[in-house]
Amino acid sequence: MKEANSGDASTTPCISINGTPLDWSGRLSSHVDFHKDEILPLLQGRFLGYGIHGGVYETTCNGVQLAWKRKFCRYRIGDRERREIEIIKRLDHRHIIQLVGTYTHGPFLGLLMWPVATCDLATFIEDLDWFRRMDGAELNKDLHAGFFSVADSSDEGSMRAARLVALGIYSHLTVAEVIRMTAARLEHALGCMASAIAYLHYSGIKHKDLKPSNVLLSHNGLWVTDFGTATDFSILSRSTTESGERGTPKYFAPEVAAFAPSGRSADIFSLGCIFLEIFTLCIGYSLEETQRLRVHHDKSFQSNLDRILEWFNFGRISQREPSDSHLLGLVRCMIDRNPANRPTAQLVEEKLELIGGLCNTAESAPFFGSCCSTPMLAEQPAQAILPPDHSLLKREMTISIGNTYLIRPPRLNTYVFFIIQSIPDIIAEVHIFLFNG
Template sequence: MSLSSSISLGSSSTASVDASPYELVDGVPLDWSGRGTSHVDYIKSDTLPLIQGQFLGHGMHGGVYETTCNGIALAWKRKYCARRVGQRERREIEIIKRLQHPHVIRLVGTYTHGPFLGLLLWPVATCDLANLLEDVDWLQKPIQGQDQMEVDDIPTEETPEQIGERQARLQALGLSTTSMEEARDQAIAYLERTIGCIASAVAYLHTQEIKHKDLKPSNILLSAKGLWVTDFGTATDFSILTTSATEDGERGTPKYFAPEIAVYALSGRAADIFSMGCIFLEIITLCVGYSLQQTIQLRSQNDKSFHANLDAIHAWFNVGRIASRTSADEHMMGLIRRMIEQDPDERPSAGIVIEEVVLISGLASALSNSMFCNPCCGGMSESESADLWLQSQQSQRLPAPLEMSIIVGNTYEQRQPHLHTYTFFITVSNPDLVEKVHLFLHQSFRVTHRVYEQHPVTFQGWGWGSFDISAYVVLWEGCYWDHPMARRVPHGNARRMLPLFWSLSFEQPRLDRTQTVAVRSVR
């Protein structure tokens, strides 16, 4: 039976036989229509069993409102369709309804009513990422002698009502507004961790053969409970029903266009990677202390889009003295640089992006309180790592350790004034136990992440000044580091990765440091 087949259910409206049954949300049945299915075709004279609640925002094709079903708040969108919803569109709807990921919005109900297609989405968010970017930018403004976040004392052109809205939004996200400094620190911590959640969601969509096509901050929803990517692919924006292939509804938002989209060339999933890289660039620049206006200056030419200003952005990566809190920020910018390459073939896949985000987040947490992903996407803080290590010491009888010596350092020669050639190296006393070594370099390098499977590890280059290098020494499966700084491998629980950090120095012909770390085998 085809997806367009239907049966009568008491009135002239129909429920598709092949449509999914009603959804469960947090264990609560969501039979929103009372018809036992998640999709219903109504006739024009039918009254919808939905009550329009508060206005949530503007979608591409109209307003979005809140409604409730069995006490569960849902986002209700209505889209005008230029032609009838047919079998192809129904199939796409059912594909989207089957998606299950903690950071992908759920489509829990659909209906047709005259020329309109209705969408019921869960959950209802507090705000979107565009709101949070603006809020963090506002919090970054220097506040002199400000201890309390009192509206009357904040030097700003905003009205008390606007400031009150910002405070309410931050509080709804679970962030403190006791003082400007505390609000800023907590908002930045929340913001930087969205990177891993976004990357995880896009990687999942790509494994399901779905391209988002319109990644932008306003399509990333936030609440105190999580983050969700919404409006992905033709199945949820239904652009084949509402717009032509040449209009922005199909192509995305010009500011975040990939270069190939801008010139109407064929595009694939790499276009999503470019858009995601643009979002990450806005996030990381705010987190290290830049303002949104300073980021806008990087794309001040042409139409002020990212793709039309790539030369200026890449020049900034190459020669700009970019602010950073730790070397992990530089490594994250290096990943972003690769994500926004002009050539789609040069961009990493979404799977590689999320893996590198997890790795860089581990380096960040080892250096500071910073993290680029939450535990739901593989993140682990230094305190969590140390706690797990301590628990393992106390809760089990451990096998006898093997002591491994690790030497990290560099040599150099001066070739010209202010120009050096150098060799960075890592050697280990038991190379047979080491599976590979991850090396992360400064964002000015075209390739900022390198993986070595031969030992010893050496990296040679030339340049001037000094920069930081970070690394992971990864043990083979069956062994793990007995050290509080050790990190889990991505998508695993074994603490097989040991982070190392080195500042390249040209003060002496050779500088190195030796440390001895215990290695244990899994019994």
Template sequence: MGTEHEETRWIKELLQKVTLARPPLATSSPLVEAVSSRLGDFFIEGTKRQTAYNDSEIQQVSLLLRQANPRWSKLPRTYITLRTIGCLDVLDAFIDLGFSDHWFPLTERGLPPILAPSRRAQFVAAQNLVMTKSLDLEKGDKGEHCRFRHGESLPLEEKGVLGTGGFGQVDRVLSLISFREYARKRVPRSTIFGGRNAENVKRFIAEIEILKRLKHLHIAEFVGSYTDPKYMGLIMFPVAEMDLSTYLARANAASHKDLRTFFGCLARALEFLHGESVRHKDIKPNNILVNKGNVLFTDFGLAFDFTDAEDSTTVSTVNGMTLKYCAPEVANFEPRNTSSDIWSLGLVFLEMAAVLKGRAAKFVYEFLPEHGSRQAYVRTNIDGMRKLLADLRETSYPTDNVVLIWIQNMLMIQPTLCPTAAALTASIIAAGESGNRGFCGICCMTPDDLSDDFDELSIS
């Protein structure tokens, strides 16, 4: 390779940048001197450390670095490894390349080219000093469930509560490894182990196992899970701006364009779920997130995996499910299958349609007690629901009335008359193709498993 090769010049420029940069701890202030001294306690110069660092020690190194060089504080494992092999001078170059502790573990070939070949094997060997269980916490389905003992530090910084539910809490956390923000669902172990609530631990574990294999644009992403002496934790992405219930309460005419696309995207996500042999079992606006114009199903704590079942029909209680949104067969403790999800989504669609038609979502539940059987729930007031659809049909844009047809088909007392999620998605996409308004985002216009056979067009 010649000295003027593009990659060689790029490496030389990075090396010059590091050489010319002022060392982060090379000042004479009392604070920096104190930090430098404390950092020295973690290293024995001239000797090789035999025992691995634990998470608490690594966090202490990060906190010390934050006082002298915040940039370095976000890569404490990289700092320790490079200092151990005497290559701390390339840390800034690593950072410039976008390197982070989240990359561990590394092979020699996976290391940035800025590190000399003679040092690569040393780095790979030294990284074993910082390979703690915390690194597994953000590996998704490729990671392991982490177990933290009493006194062991979690690599998460709490940033505020997002919501509190039946037996747990969801909060915003910052990873001290990748420095990404996540949503964490946390359940006290005292409420899930033993006694009447023993079933809850099964739900929580089932939720983890289901989320691990669900990868879809409109389903919250599984990041990792852990147990510590007090809690079981589930880490998810993204930290959404709000749930659909809040979105509908705040929606105005300017929101309607995005809102229309939610119909197709939610139907496509449900089609994916059912294709993966998963029933959600608790679809409602509070369990649908809205983030940067995207909708995502979340909270699979009641979800049922029927992969190994003879069919998707089961009989169980309504335990935990929101009564307002549950299908008639569920409320009546009768056998149910994927059509119960269709019913629940139909009620969500009904609230969305009310907003599209210039009403508030709560208008649905104000209307029902005044019409039909005067019952508050649609499943016991089908006549009231039909009158509501007729009322909505006469307001606002007629081109939105196609939504009301889907809703009526979804809210059938007889489950076998409800459309499948795939049929529903097809109807929504067809409505857009026939000249009506677009009711599906471009992300969901084609099936999730569409072949790549036609990615390349041949022109004769």
């Protein structure tokens, strides 16, 4: 989305979506304060879902479908609403929702956003789990001729089938092929989400409420949305916050749950939890099996970390190829209890690309969609690898092995471990891959 003219962000005359100009208000302004007696120039379409403050509906402007979100703000727009608007306005990334226009109308604040998604990631995850739980006999039937006849017998099945078709999972495939394509689409989401969060963090913004329902999907894209709890670090004197909205308890980082100061690494923990849900489902576990790792306390990830790590260390984790072991190692780092030990979003993106190179697949980037064939990292300023004076090269350096853990049954003798170097300014990372022949 690009502004057609310069000027104040709240009164920009017009914007365009993929080359289509959108004067949604008819007043050549992206923001309008309507009188309470005025009729809004918007027609309410189909219901898209529930937001934190109410329903989200579809509307259309100049042939472009938009998501129409309304918030009840009593008698004025509050700081939270202004913050969300200002944050979204200055973001420009292929995996971040775009703000088309805003308005006030009596006690309501309206936001028009693009694109309109087919569903959110939470729903898509449940769809794959539902397909996996189908009777084995159904897996051999053609989706169009067989599955739809089964799906039509219940509203749930019909809706799930139609949703997958809308997402580009074609109806002529067998159910087994649909499961494979759905799992591949979920794995592509890993890199797309990492790219979005790397961009947010690079822009000085912490999301603070990362969860599958805040990730939207359509047949040709993925977008992170809902910035109502986001923090803009670019206007703060430090990069940690101590209070305010905290997000969703299931995906809280330990420091957030403890009401301690938290920074960008809290987003990494939440992202790691999402990665864990997706990965375990893709390698064959059901949602019910994954949920059994979170049976204690409030059933959040952070309050069940000991149980989850025990599963990492001693569980008989089903793995398809060597890359699975390394992806699990990355997830383990992302959900580390200590925020300082978690990787940055940029490093997560880089590691996903590296791990993807180990996959026995024809795809060049199995953890990224075709939209991310050119990494966002290339758009960021390059960083120097060595200090200008190269003085560190004259110092002695030691390398040791740390945090070794078993990830598969002992008889297979497969371990993952991390390299620790005494002068990290010289070697940023060391990757060693061991394979059992």
